[in-house]
Amino acid sequence: MAGLEIRNVQKSFGTTPILHGVSIDIQDGEFVILVGPSGCGKSTLLRMIAGLENITAGEIRIGSRVVNAVPPKERDIAMVFQNYALYPHMTVRDNMAFSLKLRKAPKDETATRVNRAAAILGLEKLLDRYPRQLSGGQRQRVAMGRAIVRDPQVFLFDEPLSNLDAKLRVAMRAEIKELHQRLRTTTVYVTHDQIEAMTMADKIVVMHDGNVEQIGAPLELYDRPDNMFVAGFIGSPAMNFLKGQVTGNSFRTDGGLTLPLPTRGARPAEGQRAVYGLRPEHVRLAEGGVPVEVAVVEPTGSETLVLVRPPGEAAGTDLVKDLGRDMACVFRERIAARPGERIAITADPNLVHLFDPESGRRLS
Amino acid sequence: MADIALDRPAAASREGASAWSRLRTSRGWLGLWFMAPAALILLLFLAFPLVKGIWLSFTDTRIGRGGAFVGLENYEWLWDDSVFWLSVFNTLLYTAIASVAKFGIGLYLALLLNKRLPFKALIRSIVLIPFVVPTVLSALAFWWIFDSQFSIISWSLRHLGLLDHNIDFLGDPTWARTCVIFANIWRGVPFIAITLLAGLQTVSPSLYEAATIDGATPWQNFRHITFPLLTPIIAVVMTFSVLFTFTDFQLIWAMTRGGPVNATHLMATLSYQRGILSGSLGEGAAIATAMVPFLMLAIMISWFGLQNRKWQSG
Ligand SMILES: Nc1ncnc2c1ncn2[C@@H]1O[C@H](COP(=O)(O)OP(=O)(O)OP(=O)(O)O)[C@@H](O)[C@H]1O
Ligand SMILES: [Mg+2]
DSSP: OOOEEEEEEEEEETTEEEEEEEEEEEOTTOEEEEEOSTTSSHHHHHHHHHTSSOOSEEEEEETTEEOTTSOGGGSOEEEEOTTOOOOTTSOHHHHHHHHHHHTTOOHHHHHHHHHHHHHHHTOGGGTTSOGGGSOHHHHHHHHHHHHHHHOOSEEEEESTTTTSOHHHHHHHHHHHHHHHHHHOOEEEEEOSOHHHHHHHOSEEEEEETTEEEEEEOHHHHHHSOSBHHHHHHSSSSOOEEEEEEEETTEEEETTSOEEEOOSSSSOOOTTOEEEEEEOGGGEEEEEEEEEEEEEEEEEOSSSEEEEEEOTTOOTTSSBSSOOSOOEEEEESSOOOOOTTOEEEEEEOTTSOEEEOTTTOBBOO | OOHHHHTHHHHHTOTTOOHHHHHHHOHHHHHHHHHHHHHHHHIIIIIHHHHHHHHHTTBOOBTTBOOOBOTTHHHHHHHTOHHHHHHHHHHHHHHHHHHHHHHHHHHHHHHHHTSOOTTHHHHHHHHHHHHHSOHHHHHHHHHHHTOTTTOHHHHHHHHTTSOSSOOOTTTSHHHHHHHHHHHHHHHHHHHHHHHHHHHHHTSOHHHHHHHHHTTOOHHHHIIIIIHHHHHHHHHHHHHHHHHHHHTOOHHHHHHTTTOSTTTTOOHHHHHHIIIIISOOHHHHHHHHHHHHHHHHHHHHIIIIIIIOOTTSOO
C-alpha cells in the first residue's frame, strides 16, 4: 500500500484546459472522495492517476515514485468503472482472474485469490456465470472483485454506484466502506452524490471547474466551508444564501429579515455587504423570532421541509442565486402551518456563515 | 420465450370464438400471415431454381431440347472427368488462399481504421473503392494490368532493369492462378474490413482500458478482448466471404475464362462453360449441384463452430 500525491496537476484536451492545477495529498490507507458537479474534471483526474490520460503538467506520485511516465499496468492500481467494464465473454471467475492470468501467476495462487475475493463479496455461487447473467449489483460486486484480486496499492472508483437503484446504493455504500476498513487500501472514489461523499470518506475533495475548492474531513466541510461553492454543494437540502448587510449586532437581508451574526470569527464591519449562509436544518422555530411567510410545507415524516419568504416579498428576493426558490427550513417538529400563514424563526448564531459577495470566500 | 405473454390475447378469445376469428386474432397465426409473403418469394425465387437445377442435373437436357431422366449418369461422367476434378481443386485452392488472405488483410485494415487516424473518413472511403467498382470493370482493369504484352507491371520492371522480358501473367498456369486470386483478394478485402470495423466499434473502449489496467499489452488486448468479442461477426462475415469466393464467376470469366489449359477454371465457370456455352445443361447443372455439399459444409462449420456463444445474449 502507498499514499498518493498529486502536485499541481494540469490537463488540457487539445487547447481546452480542463484541470487548472490540482494538488491533493492522500495518506496511505485513506479513503478519499472526489466530489463536484458534472463536468468538473473528476473522472479526468482519476483517469490520470490510472494512467489512462496523460498528464499535461504537474506530477503524480504513487508511494514515492513519480508515475507521470509509467504505463498503467506498472502503476499497481485497480480501477472500478462506472459501467463496470466486465469482459462479457468471460465468466465471473475469469473476469476476476484475468489480471493474474496476464501476470502468469501460478494456477493455485490465482484460484486462492479469486476464491478469497469471491468470499469477501459473496460471489461464490456466481463464479461460473457470464456478466449478462448478473444483476446490476452483482456486476458491481464482480467489478470490485476484479480490483480486490489484484491487491493493488490504490483503488480507483469512478461513480461505481450511479447505475444502481437507491436501496442497493445504500447497501453497496456500506459494503464498500466495510471493505475498505478490512483491506485498508488507499482509495480514491469519484462521485457527484454528496451523501455518498459524506458517509464514506475520510477526506473529501470538492472540485469545481477544474479546481479544488476545498479538501477536508466530511464534517469539516460541513461545519466550515471555505467558500460559497463548497457551502452550497455539501449538505442537503442545500444551504440558503441570503444577500444583505451587517447592521449593528445583526445581519439584515435585502428582503428585510433580521438574523443574528455568527459568533465565530472576527466581527464584520458595520454596513458591510455580505452573503449570509444558513443551513435549512439550522433554522429554529422561535417565539418572538423573525416573522416569515410560509410558502410550501413538505412533511417527510421524520422532519418537515418548509419554504418561507420575507412577509410580503416575492419568491427568492433574498437569495443570491436567483433560483426562483424560497428559503428552505428543515424542522424536526411537525409544522401545522399552511401556505400564507406566518411563523417566527431564528438562526443559531453558532452555526451560520458569512461570505464575501464578490469572491464567495468565507469572511473571518 | 416471450410466447407466454404474446399468447394471452389468443387465450382470452378462445371460448366461444369461431375458427376464423381465432385465426385472425391468434398471435401465432398472425405471425404466419406476416411471414407468408416473404416465404412465398423465397420459395419462388430461391428454392425453385435450386430444385430445378438439381432436377436438371439428373437429366440429359441440352439447350433447345428437353431431356430425359438419366439418373446419376452426369455425375458418373464427372467422376471420371479430370477437368472437373481440376476445377474442384482450383476452387478449393482459390477459396482457401483468398479467404485466408482477405481475412488477414481485412482484419488488419479494420484494426488500423479503428485507431485515431487523420483523414479517417477519407481513408475509409478509399478502402471501399474496390468494393464499389463493378466486378467486371475491375476484372477488365486487372486483365489489362496482367496483359502479356502491355502489362504495366512487366513494363515497370523492365524499365527498372529488373527484367528483360514480359511476364506472361495470364498465360502461365501458376501466374494465372496467382493473378486471379490476387484480384479476388483486392476485391473482397473492403467488405471484410468495413464489416469488421463495424464490429470493432461495438466494443466498449472501457474494456480496453480495464484490460490495460489489468496489465494487458496491446497484443494481449487484441488476443483476449478484441478477437473473442469479434468472433460472432467474424463467423458471419467469413461465411459470406467463403460462399462468395467459392461461387465466384465474374472475375475469372472476365480475366481468363478458366484458362490457360483450365488452370483457373472454377466449378462455377466450368459449369457455365459446359451448361451454357456447350449446351449440355444437364452436365452443367450437375457441376453446379456438386458445389452444394461444399457450401453446406462451410455453413455448418460456421454455424456450429463459431456462431453460438454462451456469453452472448439471446
Ligand atoms: N477526451 C476528451 N476530449 C475533450 N474533452 C474532454 C474529454 N474528456 C473529458 N472532456 C471534458 O473534460 C471535462 C471534465 O470531464 P470529466 O469526465 O472529468 O467530468 P466529471 O467531473 O467526471 O463529470 P461527471 O460527473 O459528469 O462524470 C468536461 O468538460 C468534458 O467535456
Ligand atoms: Mg465522470
